[in-house]
Amino acid sequence: MKLGKVVVTGGAGFLGSQLVRRLLPLSDxxxxxDDLSTGNRSAVPQSERIxxxxxxxxxxxxxxxxxxxxxxxxxxxxxxxxxxxxxLNDDFETNLYGGFLLLQKAQEYCKxxxxxxxxxxxxxxxxxxxxxxxxxxxxxxxxxxxxxFSMEHYCHVYYQMYRLPVTILRFSNVYGPGQLAANPYCxxxxxxxxxxxxxKPMIIFGDGSQTRDFTYVEDAMDAVLLAAVAEKAVGTVxxxxxxxxxxxxDLAKEVQKASGHKDLPLQFEPKRKVDVVxxxxxxxxxxxxxxxxxxxxxIAEGIAKTYSWLKGEE
Numbered sequence: 001m002k003l004g005k006v007v008v009t010g011g012a013g014f015l016g017s018q019l020v021r022r023l024l025p026l027s028d029x030x031x032x033x034d035d036l037s038t039g040n041r042s043a044v045p046q047s048e049r050i051x052x053x054x055x056x057x058x059x060x061x062x063x064x065x066x067x068x069x070x071x072x073x074x075x076x077x078x079x080x081x082x083x084x085x086x087x088l089n090d091d092f093e094t095n096l097y098g099g100f101l102l103l104q105k106a107q108e109y110c111k112x113x114x115x116x117x118x119x120x121x122x123x124x125x126x127x128x129x130x131x132x133x134x135x136x137x138x139x140x141x142x143x144x145x146x147x148x149f150s151m152e153h154y155c156h157v158y159y160q161m162y163r164l165p166v167t168i169l170r171f172s173n174v175y176g177p178g179q180l181a182a183n184p185y186c187x188x189x190x191x192x193x194x195x196x197x198x199x200k201p202m203i204i205f206g207d208g209s210q211t212r213d214f215t216y217v218e219d220a221m222d223a224v225l226l227a228a229v230a231e232k233a234v235g236t237v238x239x240x241x242x243x244x245x246x247x248x249x250d251l252a253k254e255v256q257k258a259s260g261h262k263d264l265p266l267q268f269e270p271k272r273k274v275d276v277v278x279x280x281x282x283x284x285x286x287x288x289x290x291x292x293x294x295x296x297x298x299i300a301e302g303i304a305k306t307y308s309w310l311k312g313e314e
Contacts, residue, residue: 003229006031006073007031031053096151115234117228123148169238171241173212196256196261
């Protein structure tokens with residue numbers, strides 16, 4: 001697989017930086033656009049074949065400079081879930097307007113574009129009444145979900161009107177190597193490991209019975225690469241998850257077990273504004289049937305590999 005020249009927005013974030021690492025041996029050149037509002041420049045590999053722009057995706061001049069050069073666009077830049085409830089304007093500006101601008105400029109400047117892969121989210125399902133939840137479902141409760149889902153609609157519009165080759169991936173609670181607790185908005189797995197390695201209590205919001213569909217980052221990146229090249233994926237949306245529910249309490253036990261701190265205490269705190277989902281399990285039948293993708297790592301395997309990475313063994 002050779003992908004030519006690519007652009008990764010949000011390439012210094014968790015998912016974006018892991019994608020860059022996977023793309024490096026497959027690409028002639030990678031352009032990264034990231035304003036480092038939550039990303040980390042040190043997460044980006046050093047290479048002569050990477051050009052880094054510390055800019056927002058709303059910078060039209062940068063888009064007009066970069067986009068004519070690329071064959072693939074991987075759009076991972078966004079304001080995250082926690083920040084969205086604190087500042088709706090920023091959420092709208094980056095997640096919806098920024099995404100729309102990227103589509104607009106791609107249609108205008110990328111005449112030979114082979115794929116526009118958009119990183120969406122299973123947050124659009126909120127507290128789903130159907131489990132495992134299929135791609136046809138939605139229940140918008142938070143600004144983050146609203147902006148991400150609205151961007152999906154514009155992806156479909158640009159596909160229908162201009163045949164822009166878009167593929168939408170809805171990721172579910174991705175974790176693993178590259179996710180650093182130093183980022184205050186990182187996922188629960190990184191926070192639990194930070195607590196374990198410092199032998200401090202693991203903080204749980206609510207009673208810990210809430211479930212999520214935790215997806216190991218290597219599996220998620222496999223899905224991205226498949227979506228970038230499969231013809232069936234054009235104009236389509238796929239869930240990227242495991243179809244399995246894991247409670248936050250069970251997750252804490254897996255982290256305790258992997259880190260060797262089985263007696264580490266748990267600290268329960270009141271739920272936050274963003275804690276609106278009690279159960280999450282993602283339907284993966286569509287991506288398995290059409291792209292032959294299935295997660296390879298169980299939660300225990302993924303947690304063990306994450307701990308090995310944190311200790312510098314991988």
